[in-house]
Each structure stands twice: as C-alpha cells, then as structure tokens.
Amino acid sequence: MPLSAVDNHSLYAPRPSRLLGVNELTPQEKLFRLQLGDGSELNHQPGQFIQLSIPGLTEAPISVASSPTRKGYFELAVRKAGLLTTALHQLLPGAQIGVRGPFGRPFQLDELHGKELLLLAGGCGLAPLRSLIQYCQDHSSTFQSIQILYGARSPQDLLFKEELVNWQISDTFSCRFTVDQSPADSCYDGETGLLTRLLNDVQIDADNGCAVLVGPPSMYQPVIKQLRHLGLTGSKQIMLSLERQMRCGVGKCGHCTIEHLYCCTDGPIFWLEEVEHLRGAL
Numbered sequence: 077m078p079l080s081a082v083d084n085h086s087l088y089a090p091r092p093s094r095l096l097g098v099n100e101l102t103p104q105e106k107l108f109r110l111q112l113g114d115g116s117e118l119n120h121q122p123g124q125f126i127q128l129s130i131p132g133l134t135e136a137p138i139s140v141a142s143s144p145t146r147k148g149y150f151e152l153a154v155r156k157a158g159l160l161t162t163a164l165h166q167l168l169p170g171a172q173i174g175v176r177g178p179f180g181r182p183f184q185l186d187e188l189h190g191k192e193l194l195l196l197a198g199g200c201g202l203a204p205l206r207s208l209i210q211y212c213q214d215h216s217s218t219f220q221s222i223q224i225l226y227g228a229r230s231p232q233d234l235l236f237k238e239e240l241v242n243w244q245i246s247d248t249f250s251c252r253f254t255v256d257q258s259p260a261d262s263c264y265d266g267e268t269g270l271l272t273r274l275l276n277d278v279q280i281d282a283d284n285g286c287a288v289l290v291g292p293p294s295m296y297q298p299v300i301k302q303l304r305h306l307g308l309t310g311s312k313q314i315m316l317s318l319e320r321q322m323r324c325g326v327g328k329c330g331h332c333t334i335e336h337l338y339c340c341t342d343g344p345i346f347w348l349e350e351v352e353h354l355r356g357a358l
C-alpha cells in the first residue's frame with residue numbers, strides 16, 4: 077500500500093491493538109495473533125511491515141506474517157531479540173499493544189500472477205513469506221505452479237512446522253525444507269544441508285518463472301547464482317526482501333538508506349535489478 081493510502085493517524089500515532097492469542101513456534105520465536113482495537117482490518121498486503129510498540133517502551137518494525145485474505149486478525153512471528161521483543165514475549169492474550177502502519181512496498185502480486193513461482197525462505201524469512209504463501213493458497217488458480225523451499229539452522233529452529241507439513245501434502249504447493257545440521261540425538265528425520273542443495277533438484281520454466289527470496293543476507297548471493305543457472309536471468313524474475321535498521325518507517329529519519337533508496341518506503345521488497353548494483357545492498 078503506498079504511504080499516501082495510509083491515513084495520517086496510523087502513519088504517526090500507534091493504533092491500540094488487542095492480543096488475541098500467542099503460540100510458541102520455537103524456543104526463541106512466538107506467533108502473536110492481533111486485532112485492531114476498533115475491530116477493523118489492518119488492510120496490509122503480503123510483504124508489508126508494521127511498527128509495533130508497547131507503551132513506555134520502544135518501537136520495532138515487524139513483518140506481517142499472515143495474509144490479508146485471512147480476515148478478522150493479523151499475525152506477527154517475533155523472535156525474542158532485545159528490550160521490546162522480550163517484553164512482547166511476556167504478554168498474555170487480552171494485552172494491548174500499539175501498531176503503526178502497514179508500511180513498505182509489498183510483494184508485487186500483479187507481476188506474480190500467472191507465473192511459476194519459486195518461494196525461498198531462510199530462517200526468520202519464512203515469517204513474511206508466509207503472508208504470501210497464504211495469499212497464494214487462497215488464490216491458487218491465479219498461479220501456474222508454486223514451489224516452496226525453506227532452510228533453517230536446526231530442527232528446533234524450523235518455524236511453522238505443522239504448516240510446512242500441511243503445505244507438503246496440499247495439492248496447491250510443492251514444499252521442501254531442510255536444516256543445516258541435525259544433532260545426533262534429534263528425532264528429526266527430514267532433509268539436511270543448505271537451502272542451495274534443495275535448489276539443485278528444482279525445475280522451472282525459464283521464461284515464465286519468478287523467484288521470491290526472503291532470508292539472511294548470507295543466503296542471497298549463492299541462491300541468486302543458482303537461480304541464474306536455472307535460467308531466471310530476465311528482468312523481473314527475482315524479487316527479494318532487504319532489511320535494514322529502521323526508526324520512523326515512513327521515509328523521514330534516513331536510518332534505513334541503501335545509497336539513494338529508503339528501505340522502509342522503496343522496499344523492503346525489491347526486484348534484484350533495482351539493488352544488485354548498489355554498494356552494500358546484498
């Protein structure tokens with residue numbers, strides 16, 4: 077949603093929101109289900125983020141992890157990292173938090189319709205990608221095919237484990253996930269190795285394929301190299317998310333710049349050709 081479409085109130089002032097439910101995803105990450113205090117929809121698009129605040133504490137940008145097609149609530153998958161997120165992890169259903177936004181450039185859905193999609197997530201990147209995955213699930217006939225590949229560090233770091241299994245058995249997706257390493261005493265019996273290993277077996281229409289990447293910076297260069305080997309060399313065939321430290325979220329403070337781009341308003345979702353030549357972008 078362009079910034080002009082966000083009313084001034086939600087641009088600068090947090091809207092009170094009610095915590096409907098909390099689910100533990102991993103020892104470090106929890107899924108928070110929320111509703112705006114007045115019961116209205118957040119009206120976000122997959123790939124956008126909100127600025128989350130707890131009264132008396134700071135604010136932090138958090139991606140929306142659910143699709144706007146799932147009505148009556150929105151979800152955030154949050155890692156316990158510092159002051160704000162540790163306080164959030166202690167809240168119980170019924171608690172109030174503040175939400176500004178939604179902000180940022182979303183996944184370019186119009187450009188993805190009709191395509192063979194390859195959705196790739198590393199680590200926490202599955203949180204924002206889940207919003208797009210749910211959207212694809214709810215509009216499955218709009219896409220030619222949808223492959224999901226996900227990599228996490230260890231079995232206990234896998235996010236959305238039940239959903240991964242459901243995506244694997246669904247008719248809508250082909251889905252594979254892997255962990256870098258599995259401890260000897262783990263009961264995990266799935267795939268091991270880096271995400272790039274899974275890419276070795278992927279087939280995609282080089283003319284009509286489009287890849288979407290969300291993950292840690294270290295994942296991007298090796299994955300992009302393999303995507304190019306698969307033939308995704310044209311314009312608008314690789315879309316990715318770039319995260320930078322943010323403060324205002326609305327293009328005012330300059331904290332999130334990559335050369336001339338503001339990650340909070342020009343991104344966080346970019347086409348590869350928009351950022352690959354920028355110093356420090358990847």
Ligand SMILES: Cc1cc2nc3c(=O)[nH]c(=O)nc-3n(C[C@H](O)[C@H](O)[C@H](O)COP(=O)(O)OP(=O)(O)OC[C@H]3O[C@@H](n4cnc5c(N)ncnc54)[C@H](O)[C@@H]3O)c2cc1C
Nearest residue numbers: 125136137138139153154155157158159160161319320321
């Ligand atoms: C667009 C965007 C979307 C995000 N989505 C999510 C999400 O869905 N779930 C989630 O758990 N986190 C997400 N983050 C990261 C989250 O905003 C930060 O971890 C935030 O600092 C946590 O606030 P805090 O007060 O708990 O921790 P802080 O006290 O701010 O810091 C915790 C640690 O994280 C480091 N840090 C802070 N911001 C970033 C950053 N952007 N990138 C890397 N390291 C950082 C700090 O240096 C410090 O070491 C997102 C960030 C951006 C920019």
Ligand code: FES
Nearest residue numbers: 323325329330340
């Ligand atoms: S976070 Fe302030 S300009 Fe982007």
